[in-house]
Amino acid sequence: MHELGVVHRTVTRPARSEIAALEPFGVSTVHEAMGRCGLMRPYLRPVYPGARLCGPAVTVLLQPGDNWMLHVAAEQLQPGDVLVAACTTECEDGFFGELLATSVRARGGVGLVIDGGCRDVTALQQMDFPVFSRAINSKGTVKATVGSVNVPVVCANALVRPGDVVVADADGVVVVPAERVGPVADASGLREANEEAKRQRFAKGELGLDMYAMREPLKAAGLRYVD
Template identity: 40%
Template sequence: MEKFVIKNIKRPEKNIVEEYKRLDVSTVYEAQGKKGLINHEIQPVQNNSFICGPAVTAVCYAGDNLMIHAAIEVCQPGDILVVTTIGESTSGMIGELIVMALQKRGVKGLIIDSGIRDVARIRELGFPVWSKAISSEGTTKNRGGAVNAAAICGGCLIEPGDLILADDDGVVNVKKKDLETTLELSKKRMQKEEMTKEKINNGELSLDFYGLREMLEKENVVYYDSYQEQVK
């Protein structure tokens, strides 16, 4: 593979990013047709964190974090670092010192399809991380890869400058070309959910306002007044 670092990428407009910060992962995922969700194995290391920003990608060889160090240099405030590996990896590729360096650059968080370590300290630093593994296993720094290349992370193709959202539910990716469309669809979904909440607060049943009684009938679901009646 070609080994390279792309220093400058096209990022979403700041006003678009700010709009997305009002949303959540599940809403965006559903709004864009159940696309862009990163594998559930990549889990938040801390609770109640939310990040939203453009992706800077680092493609590393398994067990080597050289390209993470290279990526730090090209990160800008508001970015999210997305790390993936060539070959399966659960090594602790990022620890306290790299997190401190990322924070100094204004990076908002990390998504890594591998492992991290120094977890207690990372939590103390308040740096949001979504990781596949936690491991003390160390790494080398002698294999070149790529920074700001298209990367497969958690089964999802992420291109530099794509928008990343991550919260307690997981991580979702929005393609640059889809940003405006997905934003409008997400807003409409949020409005619909507000209407649904109002119905629930009014005591309405989801069986009725979702029209699910017809589905129960179609599936030949039978109602009984009691268990005793059912077993006769």
């Protein structure tokens, strides 16, 4: 059951050095390095090309058609934080736009991930304020019903706890549990180094069939070549 009507002011964030170590890596690399877990549903998309973010989550539980809690959450932001907003039920209204982005940025927030709608996309792009949303929708919202801030939420099918690190880019959104940020950053670095070696071999014309020793397993599985 959702915890409603509460704002938790204390959030345990990972060390800044750990977040900085994770930041260079893309969502696909982080997801694979973490054991192929943590992805949000792929319907969350950047609202403009080139948007990307990485930072600890300040979580928001919204009521449908009501963005009151986003204003409440802005006060809880620390520099480098990402707002992660879920809703008590599906809703694609335009919860967030230019004015709230201006407020969030002034508090040090670096972006928003929302399982709901966003508007003022041209202005957000001009500001280079990254938003990953379920929809782009001009429909406005009210301020009438309380939700919560800094409680565990399920956003686009992924569990997000306050302080967990969210990484988002053109490939999607992934959540890294706060206690795993350092090890996942290390594993991401190893994965990228391994991929660079493979990239160079592919560039020279080597086939995946040979690099990954696929020929014998394919033969055993019944694959035949016919001239």
